[in-house]
Amino acid sequence: MTTFTIKDTVGNIVVKHPSLGRILEDAGIDYCCGGKKPLQQACQEKSLDPEALLAKLQQALLDANDSQQEDPAKMSLIQLADHIVYQHHGYLKNELPRLDAITDRVASVHGGHDPRLVQVREAFIPLHQELMHHMNKEEQVLFPRIREIDTADSPPDLHCGSLALPIHQMEHEHEDAGSALETIRELTDEYMPPSWACNTYRVMLDSLSQLEQDLHWHVHKENNILFPRALERENELSQKSNGSCHGAGGTVPSLKYHYTR
Ligand SMILES: [Fe+2]
Ligand SMILES: [Fe+2]
Structure with missing residues (x-):
């Protein structure tokens, strides 16, 4: 080091x-x-x-x-949800407002020299807003349900609906965020600073590159570990219900309200 x-x-x-x-x-x-x-x-x-x-x-x-040495696959659902909120949501909540100011500054100062910097700014604004909204939905609705089923020893309260709908919606939003970052990556020549770039411009590129890396880890932990394991756990608990509830296909007004775009 x-x-x-x-x-x-x-x-x-x-x-x-x-x-x-x-x-x-x-x-x-x-x-x-x-x-x-x-x-x-x-x-x-x-x-x-x-x-x-x-x-x-x-x-x-x-x-x-x-932070590169933890193993999310060994965590319980509760630990993993807590870890994602602390590590990745915490990072985004600090980093997105900071990058909002930096992308604005770089576009204002250097956008005349390279109009792609204005496009970077235009791609960043909705990404920022959508990620904040996305994290709020995970923290307020989805993750509390996931924590609940981790320790439940009785069938889940399926009148609230399966986790499949909100999880599907979150995965869709992950794809949207990934596309926005892909656009930013292309606009910045893969975060490569031109020879004339000042330190703030270079820091912006490095920060955007880190944002993309962190988001890849974040989405990997959700899409490939947390969500499949939560669905598996929900299914296990549903098997115990012997049809006493509505089943995994039941409707959930609260979840539908939160997750319908
Ligand atoms: Fe998340
Ligand atoms: Fe997410």
């Missing part, structure tokens, strides 16, 4: 690890026009402790390594 010292310039730190740009932004440090300043000087000008900020940057790199 790369290590830094307080003598490294903030510009170089972001060049080596663009994901650290968000920590410098949170600290109010300008790594774009002020990129030539060593971390120590940039911190002193903001009355910050350079060693404390350096430790935070190093910890972020360690956390990034750790």
Whole structure:
């Protein structure tokens, strides 16, 4: 893992690890026009402790390594739902507003030079809104039902309907988000900065690339692990019901309300 010292310039730190740009932004440090300043000087000008900020940057790199080592297949449904909300929804809730500001800034400043940056901005706006809405539906409706059936020892309350409908809707929305990111990837030449790109432009590309990577992991955990296992568990519990409920094809006003587009 790369290590830094307080003598490294903030510009170089972001060049080596663009994901650290968000920590410098949170600290109010300008790594774009002020990129030539060593971390120590940039911190002193903001009355910050350079060693404390350096430790935070190093910890972020360690956390990034750790987060790649978990095994979602070994988690219970409850653990996996909690993990997705904490790890991926948490990330998106911080990252989408941040990228909203950055894509707006880059399109405003450089859109005249490359109109594709305006198209990136136009693709990002609905993606942002739809992902926020999507996460809200998962957190308020679908995931609570999934947590419920994980520990249930009696047949599920199927008068509320099968999980199949909301899961199908979520999978459809995952495809929409993937398409929007594919468009952004094409518009940015696969997140490749041109030679004239400033640090903010480069950070935008790196952040969009990370957004895509994180979304791939996020969707993989939902589509390929959480959802099939939840349906399997629902089916197992339904077998125990001996037809005492409406069955998996029953209608659920609350779920239909939430998931019909
Ligand atoms: Fe999600
Ligand atoms: Fe999702």
